[in-house]
Amino acid sequence: MEGYNHREIEEKWQEKWALDGIYKVPDTEAGKNNFYQLVEFSYPSGNLHTGHWYAFAVPDIFARYKRMQGLNVLYPMGFDAFGLPAENAAIKNGGDPAEWTERQMEAMRTQLRSMGASFDWSREVVTCAPEYYKWTQWMFNQFLKNDLVYRDITMVNWCPKDQTILANEQVVDGKCERCGTEVVQSEQQQWMLRITKYADRLVDDLDKLDWPEEIKSAQRNWIGRSEGSEITFKLSTDDTVSVFTTRADTLFGVTYIVFAPEHPLLEILPIENRDEVNAYVVATKKKQELERQQSKEKTGVQLKGITAINPANGEEVPVWIADYVLSGYGTGAVMGVPQHDERDREFAEKMGLAIVDRPLVDKKEITEKVGGKLVKTYRLRDWGISRQRYWGCPIPIVYDPEGKAHAVPDEHLPWLLPTDVDHTPDGTAPLARSKELLERTEKIFGAGWRPEVETMDTFVDSSWYFYRYLDNKNEATFASPEKMDTWMPVDLYMGGAEHTTMHLLYSRFWTKALHDLGLVKDSEAYKVRRNRGLILGPDGNKMSKSKGNVINPDEYVERLGADTVRMYLAFMGPYGVTVNYPWDPNGVVGVRRFLERVWKLKAKIDVEKKVCKTDPLVHKTIKGVGEDIDEFKFNTAIAKMMILLNALEKEEKIVLGSYKALLKLLSPFAPHIAEELWHELDETESIHLASWPTYNTDFLIEETVTLAVQVNGKVRGEITIAPDIAKEDIEAAALALPRVIAIVAGGQPKKIIVVPKKVVNIVF
RNA sequence: GCCGGUGUGGCGGAAUGGUAGACGCGAUCGACUCAAAAUCGAUUACUCGCAAGGGUGUGGAGGUUCGAGUCCUCUCUCCGGCACCA
DSSP states (O other): OOOOOHHHHHHHHHHHHHHHTTTOOOSOOTTOOEEEEEEOOBOOOSOOOHHHHHHHHHHHHHHHHHHHTTOEEEOOOEEOOOSHHHHHHHHHHOSOHHHHHHHHHHHHHHHHHTTTOOOOGGGOEETTSHHHHHHHHHHHHHHHHTTSEEEEEEEEEEETTTTEEEOGGGEETTEETTTOOBOEEEEEEEEEEOGGGGHHHHHHGGGGSBOOHHHHHHHHHHHTOEEEEEEEEEETTSOEEEEEESOGGGGGGOOEEEEOTTOGGGGTSOOTTHHHHHHHHHHHHHSOHHHHHHOOOOOOEEEEEEEEEOTTTOOEEEEEEOTTSOTTSTTSEEEEOTTTOHHHHHHHHHHTOOOOOOOOOOHHHHHHHTTOEEEEEOSOOOEEOEEOOSSSOBOOEEEOTTOOEEEOOGGGOSOOOOSOOOOOOOSSOGGGGOHHHHHHHHHHHOTTOEEOOOEEOHHHHTTSHHHHGGGTTOSSSSSOHHHHHHHOSBSEEEEEGGGTTTHHHHHHHHHHHHHHTTSOSOSOSBSBEEEEOOEEOTTSSBOOGGGTOOOOHHHHHHHHOHHHHHHHHHHSSOSSSOOOEEOOHHHHHHHHHHHHHHHHHGGGBOTTOOOOTTHHHHHHHHHHHHHHHHTTOHHHHHHHHHHHHHHHHTSSSBOHHHHHHHHHHHTTTSHHHHHHHHHHTTOOSOGGGSOOOOOOGGGGSOSOEEEEEEETTEEEEEEEEOTTOOHHHHHHHHHTSHHHHHHHTTOOOSEEEEETTTEEEEEO
């Protein structure tokens, strides 16, 4: 037998598996239940890094395990292929983003294949393909018809470098998530999706989901529901202003009212110190949002000549504007209750406003009494999806000569992205420069019609991709109801923690919207969600080129093999928890050693041998490995296989069945070496089509058990006895230990506790 | 500040309230070798002791229990989310 040559066998089996199509998944298979396991598809960067391996290769263990257990497992892969990097590459080097993307995808497919993952490539989904975005646009049209889409002028986050709008989720510490440029606020028209309409359900339905609390809590925080009252104050000018408060019970303690500087009433009120007020408003607008949030120093200006009447007691209180009141939240005006609110107190003290201590009242009663209403507000904003970029899904809208927006009718979908675009950025949307798009629009709709030149946020593309895997070639609909019935909802969705309040929230919204339109059955797409952690550099820091701590998986695959890399990543710690693990270049060698020893162990097989004293351990290992995989504890599953190997190696000769069982247990983790060794045993069918080994409980019955003997809770020795021995005999055996006799020294134990198979505690 | 998570050897980590540190890495010693690597064997929480054996130990302080890494109370650290959100 040759030595373990990973290069040879990995390539050989990858080719063979592809050729035989062993991972091609039918929509239904007789006698098998379907299991839909999803991982977040990736952007085609053309560079498969350690993170990808951790994201795809480790869940592949689970998919393979489920398949061997007799489930019909779908584990698909695709590409979230629209997005800025392709366009930036085109800007930098010239060329076409579509071609660039295709090249990157081809490179990535090759790299992905090197993982030995069991993806069903026949179901691949590529979001930038017209066959795909046709349905993205179709859904947009459906949403438009059902009032889930609208056009609005809003303050947006604008990245001056990328020349595009960013969602709040894409702004990190006031900087563009992608390029790190300081984000500025600017007022723009854009297409909005009414995600806020679903805010309550997005919060409430979390309770039904088997998701880690950490994810649910992050989504709740992000949506930021708060329940309170809207109360109207009359002004001295006969105008009225509504305030939102969660503390209606403090209404009697109101000593002033404050507007946000952007409040629309400011323009119409007869303010005596108009110049002073305007100056404050202008100064506020100049401040960027970031600055406004950082400097907590209270500022503000009183609106002279304006007062408000407290509806609870008729008291007349002054009215101010101050930038500590946010225009985008609640009603953009608050009641100042310095006695009960820290911010109000700070403001009142600085401005010399009254602070009064009044009794609290019932929130609900007082709200009703003063004609207010109980309301909920949310931190979540509607989702602006307009991007002034080229490489995205075109928004299927055209404008008539009067400038009115119309949906591009379904029969003209896909509304193709034009190709005649100069990618040099000039601050305008690239599609505005396309002759092709304009001519197409006029040809179909008439002279004077103009196309929408914005493209969609790529989070739109990824909000429904998991449906398309189920039926990726369907030309009549995005996915047939029958196929969705057999697969949805997703049984297990593993992904990155960074998507918790972005993709994960958006796609939940999308599913609910499709559900309400009768297009899908479930209102939640993912039954179980697990976030994974990060693989850090050997120095314990996040991998980055500048730190020089980047681990290139290709090098390790070349040197030690894909099986070793997969298995090492699984061995580092439990999966599905957001814990970060540093890559240990020595640790990975340990896994390789394990595989080599499995390889060598084959020489010890004795086909004549039928029983071995390791047989019970084999059964125990089968049980344990299965249980660990069920809980995503791949690390301890591997440890158990190592324990078994250690024991088998100590034997002169081993039973063939034991070796086969070990190979089966190993096969989800290290699919190539397991397949190779399996075939060397004269097996002809793939090990990956074999069934998961079963264990015989007869072997799990222990002949003897070892109990710790404690005196007053401290371990003083141990006894090895038959498991079914009587309590009295156990006590006697424990008391007979020389060390116990020495400690007890003839005294009478107060009590003896016997925990079967575990411990004897002599309390003395 | 609010919410969520985390804390165990030199390192990654393991432990249904029942012998803390499985498994792996690293380290030390030994075998093999001219030598090194690889491989194999032994040791490896800390500490006192020649040894037998003892003491201490899961961020910290209390508590419940025959028995606590695990349960309870308080507290600290680090990581993540939200944050002038009324």
